Amino acid sequence: MSTHTIKWKEDENGLIIFTPDEFSFLENLRYLSRSANECLYEISHQKIRRALSIKNEKPLLEISAVSDKLLYVQFLGDHEPVTYQAKASIAAYIHDWFDLGTSLIPFYEMARTDLLLHKLANQFFGLRILGIPDLFEALAWGILGQQINLTYAYTLKRRLVEKYGDYLEYDGTKYWLFPAAETIAGLMVEDLADLKMTVKKCEYLIDVARLIANGELSKEDLLNEGDVKSAEKRLTRIRGIGPWTAHYVLMRCLRFPSAFPIDDVGLHNSIKLILGSEKKPTKEEILKYSGAWKNWESYATFYLWRVLY
Structure with a gap:
């Protein structure tokens, strides 16, 4: 943080x-x-x-x-x-x-001798975890991206934003704003039908928007949980928010340094690629590799993702 x-x-x-x-x-x-x-x-x-x-x-x-x-x-x-x-x-x-x-100085010091990170620390030096400061936007992006490829996730985001977001116009270009939680909270699942995403995702999106709009969920609440495990529990109690989405949000919105979406497919693929391995690493192997990353799990994950996207 x-x-x-x-x-x-x-x-x-x-x-x-x-x-x-x-x-x-x-x-x-x-x-x-x-x-x-x-x-x-x-x-x-x-x-x-x-x-x-x-x-x-x-x-x-x-x-x-x-x-x-x-x-x-x-x-x-x-x-x-x-x-x-x-x-x-x-x-x-x-x-x-x-x-x-x-300060990324301690991260780079750790990465310098790390099997998976040492080349990436040089290759992407100065890269930050580009955050999503707005909690609703971060949760919505996490929900939209569940079980689909990144390209299609961007398509869904554009449909949502262009249907329900505001925009400013300048020099003939529209600059869009992500829809407010209050806007989405007022919708029914049918309203989202032409976005062409699953009914379940529509339900999750509206549920999360209502929690935020009603003041039942906020960044402050999650930060006040104090540690990554408690904040994860708070998020995974919400329908449609599993551990992956929770850690994604804790990493990119709440800035918990030890957020770690360990089951992420991209993380597994990048480790496989760096090691030149035939198969993806097991969870036990990832835990072993990540032993040295304490309190830098989020940055290690982000740099490993960067190899792929």
Whole structure:
């Protein structure tokens, strides 16, 4: 979980956010560019454009980097936030999205001598776990991605976003916002029929949206559980949230460093690939490999995933 304060300042056209030493904007852009069907941001000329909904404001941001030492955030169109508080919230969102509060020095020290990670630590140096700061979006993405390939998961996300999300328009392009939990909470399963996903997934999505909209589930609640096991239990009590989805959310939204989706197919495939093995590793073998990763399981998993996607 992020431990450092957010270092940022206002600039005449936007914000400047300071980044830690072990950060590479290009490495993170490569990760963010992995699907041509991403609908929540656009990447062009080494700049990210995305809309946010924060503090009752909907700014359109353009994020670029100056020599990896700082991120430069410009507000496009007539969407500049007025209050200092809104700007602070935007800086906090970006800080969380790029996980800038985590020092990766101990991770790289551990990875240097690790059988599976030593090459990846060099190859992807500066890559962060790109987060999903909004709990509903993280849970929805986890549910959408269950038991289907990544390409189809992106298709389902786009259908959901373009049917129920808001957007800002700038220079003829629509910049979409993920639907609010409150919006999805008000739907029936039939409303989601033309998204072409299973009835069960529709039910899970609406159930989770209602829990969040009713205040029965929040990021604060899960963080207050204090440790990864308790937070996992809290999530897996929800229908449709198994251990894989729980750990995915604990890793990418709650930032629990020891979140570890050990049954993940991608994790197994990347270990198989790195070892040049004929067969996937057993759970016992994975536990043995991960013995040295204590409190870095989430980063180890993310770097291993990166080999494949």
